[in-house]
Amino acid sequence: MTAVKRMAGGAVVLGLALAVAGTAQAGAVLDKIKERGEIVACIKVDYRPFGFRDPSGTMIGLEHDLVDDIQVRLTAALGKPIKVQRIPVIAANRVQFLEQGKCDMLMATMTDTPERRRLIHIVEPNYYASGITVMAKKSTPIKKWDDIRGQTLCTSQGAFWNKEYERKYELKLLAFAGIAESEQALRDGRCIGSLTDDSLAASRLTDKEIWGDYEIKLPTQDTKPWGLAVQHGDNELFKIMTDASIDWHKTGKIVELEKKWGIVPTDFVKDMHEKYKAK
Amino acid sequence: MSGSRFFSSPRWGSTPRATLFCRDTGLPFVDLRWPAGILIVATFLLVAFNADAQSGAARSSVYAILWKWTPLLFQGFCLNLLMSALAMAFGTILGALLGLAQISLLPPVRTGSWALTQVLRNSPWLVTIFYIMYLVPFEVKIGGTVIPLPDWIKATFGFTLPVMANVSEIVRGAIRSIPATQWEAARSLAFTRRQTLWMIIIPQCLKRMLPPWMNLYSILTMGTVLANIVGVSESLTIVRDVLASERRTDLLMPMYAYILVWFFLYIYPISVATVRLERKWSVKG
Known part of the structure; x- marks a missing residue:
């Protein structure tokens, strides 16, 4: 991201600067949504089961269901039918798209970090969380986290743990553009294991025919919450999102959605449901 | 097995005009002969067949x-074609103007257009696209209306720039390839520079520029x-x-091979036609 920004900065110096569309003011985004009758959501389509496509091209998944719920809430709050326009994003452009106002909300399997909080307004409570684990062949001798020290592992580009884990465990990381590529590399024996999201690994292993010889090797660690975000500055929209997130945990909507999309239930979602149900 | 049996090198010897084009435009020369096509399609079938054989009975076959x-892939492919058509159209118009500016008699215009052409022609396309996407x-x-610029339009604009620069060089190269004696002859017949360009030089260039x-x-x-x-x-x-x-890793190779075949089937006829035209219009003697 920074390289891209530096590049863009250089171009401005070159005199290629162009007018950039306006930024948000208080309630401005919500006004815009009302006026257009449409909310633009930046969302993933390459991360099943959270966001993916069906053969007709329709975008579906756990996060898409939550965006549908936001749509219902906005329709009620604004007193007119609100449609959803979904813009598929990738890790490299999602924060920027929200920052510049190309989309009104962002829900794209994004880990909540302090750096991101400075750029965009991340909603609390967090709607989901995932941790890191290692998936490998059953015969691979990995028993504890220290066993991976100095080994070659596969991962996907843009995963937040890559840099930190490379240093922490002196790993040789092979980072691939997509999850399919990373998994193929694991199967081809280019790495001894795959450094991956725990919920993703668990749901992947349910496919016994392909992954029968593989298992999750290590206990999950570094569980980090995922953030749903809006632009800084529109507190009305932020409030609607916050209320939605509280409601999802209170009603157990995300527990249900995990079941619907065949995700192995996560402790985070279970705990949050318990916590908010009591309130 | 030498590669040259499948991917022939540009035939400098047989078509001298082709040599000139390539040297002038600096473009890589796409000239796949039919064995290359068979090789590519055969690779695809082999890959798909292999993957298919590995998928168990309970799973749907790779072909299925x-x-x-x-249909979805085709939609995506159509977007590739749309972007290429638009970028080519705009790039050609702008590039023709830029190419003419390169032979201008005014030094600032000539130098400026030369510099712009060189910068855009010699920078990686991806870098140009990144610039456009973020700028x-x-x-x-x-006025009061908001015109959205979707990403594909911006990307098309990004592709237009290198196309413009390459067309600019094609135009300049083709004009330069016309013997200077024609300019001299035209001047002696009292043609102005503009008349010479439009009535004598450019009509001859068109054929040379097309391939x-x-x-x-x-x-x-x-x-x-x-x-x-x-x-x-x-x-x-x-x-x-x-x-x-x-979520099936066995699809990786067949999927990429499938899309490769589509591009091949679209581009191969164009490249055959290019070679034919080149041969047909090559200047003899």
């Missing part, structure tokens, strides 16, 4: 999956998959989405 996703806003306000222009189009069409890196939902992006949706 490819078929199931074909051009996602919507523009003209490298088509060659450029082939390269551009292949290049449009670069838009996947900036998140445009073109065919390669769709391939990745499909791979993510199917």
Whole structure:
């Protein structure tokens, strides 16, 4: 991201600067949504089961269901039918798209970090969380986290743990553009294991025919919450999102959605449901 | 097995005119002969067959999956074609003007257009696209109306720039390839510079420019998959989405091979036509 920004900065110096569309003011985004009758959501389509496509091209998944719920809430709050326009994003452009106002909300399997909080307004409570684990062949001798020290592992580009884990465990990381590529590399024996999201690994292993010889090797660690975000500055929209997130945990909507999309239930979602149900 | 049996090198010897074009335009020369086509299609079938044999009885076959996703992939492929057509159209118009500016008699115009051509022609396409993606806003306000600029339009604009620069060089090179004696002869017949250009030089250039222009189009069409890196939902992006949706690693090779075959089937005839035209219009003697 920074390289891209530096590049863009250089171009401005070159005199290629162009007018950039306006930024948000208080309630401005919500006004815009009302006026257009449409909310633009930046969302993933390459991360099943959270966001993916069906053969007709329709975008579906756990996060898409939550965006549908936001749509219902906005329709009620604004007193007119609100449609959803979904813009598929990738890790490299999602924060920027929200920052510049190309989309009104962002829900794209994004880990909540302090750096991101400075750029965009991340909603609390967090709607989901995932941790890191290692998936490998059953015969691979990995028993504890220290066993991976100095080994070659596969991962996907843009995963937040890559840099930190490379240093922490002196790993040789092979980072691939997509999850399919990373998994193929694991199967081809280019790495001894795959450094991956725990919920993703668990749901992947349910496919016994392909992954029968593989298992999750290590206990999950570094569980980090995922953030749903809006632009800084529109507190009305932020409030609607916050209320939605509280409601999802209170009603157990995300527990249900995990079941619907065949995700192995996560402790985070279970705990949050318990916590908010009591309130 | 030497590679040259399948991928022939540009035939400098047989068509001297082709030599001139390539040297003038500096474009890589796409000239695949038919064995290359068979090789590529055979590779695809082999890959798909292999993957198919490995998928168990309980799973749907690789062919069935490819078929199931074909309409969506085709939508993505159409976007590649649309982007290439628009970028080519605008790039040609702008490039022709830039090329003419390169032979201008006014030194600032000549130098400026030369510099612009060189910068855009010699920088990686992807870098140009990144610049455009991050510099051009996602919507523009003209008067009271807001005109959205979707990503694919921005990417098309990004492709237009290198096309413009390459066309500029094609135009300049073709004009330069006309013997100077024709300019001198025209001047002695009292043609003005403009008349000479429009009535004598450019008509001869058109034929010479067409083959490298088509060659450029082939390269551009292949290049449009670069838009996947900036998140445009073109065919390669769709391939990745499909791979993510199917969650089957055995689809990896067949999927990429499938889309490769599509591009090949579209571009190969163009490249054959280019070679034919070149041979037909080559200046004899």
